[in-house]
Amino acid sequence: MSHIVILGAGVGGLPCAYEMKEAVGKKHDVTIIDERENFQFTPSNPWVAVGWRSEADISVPLAKVLKRKKINFIHSRVDSINAESNQLQLANGETVDYDYLVITTGPRLAFEEVPGSGPDGFTTSICTTHHAVDAYASYKNLLENPGPIIIGAMPFASCFGPAYEFAFIMDCALRKQNIRNKYPMTFVTSEPYIGHLGLGGVGDSRGMLESDLRGHHIQFITNAKTTRVEDGTMFVDEIADNGDVAKQHELPFSYAMMLPAFKGVDAVVAVEGLCNPRGFVLIDEYQRNPKYKNIYASGVCVAIAPVEPTPVPTGAPKTGYMIETMSTAIVHNITHELRGEEPETCGTWNAICLADMGDTGAAFVALPQIPPRNVTWFKKGKWVHQAKVGFEKYFIRKMKKGNTDPLYERFILKALGITKLEK
Secondary structure (H helix, E strand, C coil): CCEEEEECCCCCHHHHHHHHHHHHHHHCEEEEEECCCEEECHHHHHHHCCCCCCCHHHEEEHHHHHHHCCCEEEECCEEEEECCCCEEEECCCCEEECCEEEECCCCEECHHHCCCCCCCCCCECCCCHHHHHHHHHHHHHHHHCCCCEEEEECCCCCCCHHHHHHHHHHHHHHHHCCCHHHCCEEEEECCCCCCCCCCCCCCCHHHHHHHHHHHCCEEEECCEEEEEEECCEEEEEEECCCCCEEEEEEEECCEEEEECCEECCHHHHCCCCCECCCCCECCCCCCECCCCCCEEECHHHECCCCCCCCCCCCCCCCCHHHHHHHHHHHHHHHHHHHCCCCCCCCCCCCEEEEEECCCCEEEEEEECCCCCCCEEEEEECHHHHHHHHHHHHHHHHHHHHCCCCCHHHHHHHHHCCCCCCCC
């Protein structure tokens, strides 16, 4: 009997655990380890930050649902990984031995790279649900004390969609209260242009998103290198294509939400030969680490090279559909190995995304994610907002039931009217 351990019970880890247990059955043990007691649906965090959702609305208690599926759950942080002896040291004092390790931890949020940023500084975050709850408290204070708003992404950020979502969601929330006129808004992003998204753009994402920002009276600064944040002031260097500082900004704000740079989590980074210099797990085409063949990784924690060089460093995003296919590939490949066979399944690195914009939304498909592409598709409309609300309910319901269906493929492709996606 083999022991398969999954680190992280997020959008990648929890579905992976369900699918893994269904694949290996009673012959092998599956354990999932997370320092949180609840699964939280990260895509809903922008709604939490304006009070449209509560933490309870988007959370699933892990112990109960995992027990029902015969999956072991350990509620603890992993302090160290001994990849040579296949053993984990946990913060609660336990040690856990594994035969296969699947890393789905997500990123470490590197707020320290911009002094004064983050929940411990002067900006808010929607990267975790806990951060989004704190961001909502700051939003309620903003309603009592109107002033300028800054939303965006810092250097080395790699997931820009939530920043755009939150800018439009906040705009919508303020418009619904007929107070939008009291809040100047600026979108500050490390992208070389609006709609780059870490993907080199998708279709006419640049033109459409620039038009929407202007239509909602949101100013924007691109190639923005946020250098530091003080109480009420953000310092931003606008970088020219040749790398020189073209302009310096001192932007006043009453509220700021900036997505930080991502890095690898400490326990993973500490394993020699496992990660790239920023701590993302190195993988081959089978999601397997080249040095430690029994370690696999999926999701935001994996190393993917940027789509292209940019004046201010940006990373490539890992969208939900891509993460789902990574996790499914891992399940297939570990199952092959348990039968004495070689891995043969590759993840589908395609980008499919529904982005909410408050009372409308934008959807895009990039096949593959890294250009040149076979398919490029970008559209917007109220139907996207409705589809994302529907998907949230669908995904959380399936997680509560321990469903192993390919959730993104079944729901999002149907919402987009795509009947078949080339693998």
